[in-house]
Amino acid sequence: MKFQPSMLVPDFVRTFEPYIPSQPDHVLKQRFGVDHLYRLNNNENPLGPPPAAASILRSMDPMMVSRYPSGDASDLRTKLAHHLDMGPDQIVPGNGATEIIQFVIKAFCESGDNIVTADKTFAVYEWVAEFSGIESRLTPLRDNRFDPKALLSFIDRRTKIVFVCNPNNPTGTYWTLQELDDFMQHVDGRCIVVLDEAYCEFVEEPDFPDGSLLVEKYPNLLVFRTFSKMYALAGLRIGYLIGHPATVYDVCRTRIVYSTNVIAQQAALAALDDKEHITRTRNMVRESRNYLEKEFERLGLPCISGQGNYIVARMPFNDQLAYRMLMKQGMMVRTMTGFRFPNHIRITLHSKPVMQRFINALEHVLDQWSASTRNPV
Incomplete structure (x- = not known):
């Protein structure tokens, strides 16, 4: 009998799809045609290690x-x-x-x-x-x-x-x-x-x-x-x-x-010894959270903003589409359908200048989407 690996796999494992991580940054930049990429998807600390x-x-x-x-x-x-x-x-x-x-x-x-x-x-x-x-x-x-x-x-x-x-x-x-x-x-x-x-x-x-x-x-x-x-x-x-x-x-x-x-x-x-690093990071997160909350309100996008170094915004269209459109602006966000929040994106809080660039990119994406709904192909 010819060996088939799946014969040995438990039934409950066969139902799973393998998790596919995102591609390396250089591959993504080439794919989406951008010369920069801000990783706002994994809640990483942009200040780097202490x-x-x-x-x-x-x-x-x-x-x-x-x-x-x-x-x-x-x-x-x-x-x-x-x-x-x-x-x-x-x-x-x-x-x-x-x-x-x-x-x-x-x-x-x-x-x-x-x-x-x-x-x-x-x-x-x-x-x-x-x-x-x-x-x-x-x-x-x-x-x-x-x-x-x-x-x-x-x-x-x-x-x-x-x-x-x-x-x-x-x-x-x-x-x-x-x-x-x-x-x-x-x-x-x-x-x-x-x-x-x-x-x-x-x-x-x-x-x-x-x-x-x-x-x-x-x-x-x-x-x-x-x-x-x-x-x-x-x-x-x-x-x-x-x-x-x-x-x-x-x-x-x-x-x-x-x-x-x-x-x-x-x-x-x-x-463990660096308390100043925690203070610097908290200050950055607080400033950027306050900024994004006001900008999301201005743009009419409901958001979920609590503790942590992230904020979630509800988009007026599919989160996968939002991801692709933002990637073309050099902004990588986390789609939230997998978290059971369809049409939402999660944004890692970065320095305020990067958050300002993100809002500019988001406004461009929203304008593109609005134009496409007014003038469907």
Whole structure:
């Protein structure tokens, strides 16, 4: 019998389409006929890494890459523990938050189990569960916020994990400390609750909770954080998990050691000390958010603007068309149909001059669309 790889693929995997990442910038510029390209699609920090981390990258001894890194990122865990006032055994670094999501699902879920999250949030929770043969139960947002009552109503005896993105990507809404504490009490230890704080460093509101302060009170709480967003180390792929020592120990049963490379570990170590970098980034985000909110109102485009370094705008036409038209102006945005927000685009907040160029490009696109509807071919 002739071998066919698909014969070995589980039925639930056959239903998935492979994720196709965007092409490299030089290919996209050639394809769309532009000499510049602003990446406003992935919520990257345009200021780049903190100066101390950048210095580490410039001065890295090439011989370091000939040796395996610390298998459990020992120095980074120790420093994070000092910053968070907890033990190193409460922290697990990983190759970006995506790998850590895999660690947690593998540690706690088996066939027949389910995870619960929202329908309009970071899609990787849903994807990793489904890729693993675990059911994803998706609750609707309420006023663009995670709805605690809906989440609780979806939990049953086979629910192992609830994922809450705080602040939520893409809406920027968040639970307060009181809301989070109430939710944890109602869960009452029935399942793991993952609090994804990938964008926590961007939040300046006083009622925003620090999830790390609750892991002793709630051993079933795990907190995700990343160096990709605020600290601008997205290309190095490094994030980490925080939790109660006993819960973290169970996660460590399924983690992959040596998954965070030596350069990522050293850059993350340096980045942690730079408070001025956070202030500069917050100032840029605040200025650009205020500017875009006013411009979207002027243009008659409804927007969703909360916390984080992004803003979502509703277009008067298909988001894929908006993407292609903006790419021809050198502006790369994120289409939102995949987030279940059809006809919306998400824009990463950049410096104000770039935001001004984006608005100019957007006005040109809107004029083109308006002209095409008045004079259809």
